[in-house]
Amino acid sequence: MIERTTGDTRAPIEDDRCASPPTRRVVDIVALLASAPEPLPVATIADRLDIARATATAVLAELDSAGWVVRVPRRGYRIGSAMAGLADPSLPPGVGDILAALAAETGCGATLSRISPDWLTVLEVRHGPDRVVPGIPVGHRIPLQFPAGAGVMPWRSASEQNAWLRTAPGADRHIAGALLSLVRDRGVALFRPRADDTGMVDLLADLLTAAGTELLQSNLRTRALRQLFALTSRPFTKAELDSDATLPLSYLAAPVFDGSGTAAYEVQLGPLRAATTTSERDAYIRATRAAAEAITAAARPRG
Known part of the structure; x- marks a missing residue:
């Protein structure tokens, strides 16, 4: 003034x-x-x-x-x-540095989200050098409905798991239960575009990246994010993960355990690639799990 x-x-x-x-x-x-x-x-x-x-x-x-x-x-x-x-006191120091190292290693955007019974809320974001995480600002949240939160759900209570499984649409219910076992065994959830949607995923991601989500009207940003999530949220099956085929890869999510041992957070990595080899997927898995384990270690009480 x-x-x-x-x-x-x-x-x-x-x-x-x-x-x-x-x-x-x-x-x-x-x-x-x-x-x-x-x-x-x-x-x-x-x-x-x-x-x-x-x-x-x-x-x-x-x-x-x-x-x-x-x-x-x-x-x-x-x-x-x-x-x-947004200023969760339970988050350990150094989370931003761990996510930044993950983004630098993989070339992909990385986030840390809190998984509450009702919502997935983004707490930290680090953009990758190759492509920013399109449309995922700090504070962004989505309802906790299948498959969101799959990276932590195998370690949550039976009542939470059942409530989450009930949100799966009819076409996905046959894979929802198997997904819990798969994520527990692998320590990470992987998602791919739904059939024939790879081209649309690339287009939406490129448009969001070029425009910058801060420049989009709120309602348009929300609609674009919902559409992008819908197109990229088909969980991998065990057969796909075990195959040698070249496959599209949208996102990965690995659990982070807080000081009480609760799977409270997810580290998420967003390659958004139309084609990945087995070795490339394995490298993304190792990097995502390592970042989640580093944050978990930082969250442990100091003796």
Whole structure:
């Protein structure tokens, strides 16, 4: 802000050199809700921050979709659980460095996500030199439905496993149970595009990378991410993993265990390659598991 003098009245005006006003509004709304003892209506938020109600509504809708705020019917908005997770105190130091080393070794984007009973939430992202992880910002979350979370599900409780298996669509139910055993045996989940979708996967990934997800409208980004996930989320079968065939490879996910021994997080690697050899897939598996094991080791209590 700078001030302009008009007679005896000093009126604040916006300085074009200041930081982005839209970004400032997001920060102010989050800070206000974080300090509020109870949910606040849109009208109250707008009045306290001296912004238009339409602006407050638009910002809150975006924050709600990310889980940073939660709408309480007839009461307003409060801070969301995903917001606290962005600075999860249980995460060990050095996570970013481990993911950066994984991305540098493989040339692929790498992420760390927390797996809660209902959501997969991205906590850390490191882009690879060859292709950024398209559309996966910190704080992004998706419902925990098959096959999301497959990297940790074999080590979760029977009730969580059963609830997760029930989310599998009919066409995938015959492989859902087998996937749990396969991931437990291999220590990693691998996914590939669904049949004949490889070309569309490459197109979507390249478009998201070229445009930069920060530049896309929120609704378009969400639609593109959902479509990309749907196209790339067919789990590998044991026969495919044991074969010598050249196969497409979308993502890998390996479990990370917290200090209490719970499989609470996933390391995810995104090659998004239309063709990989057995040796290339094995190299991705080794690198992903090694990163997950390094984070697990860092999470262990120090004696």
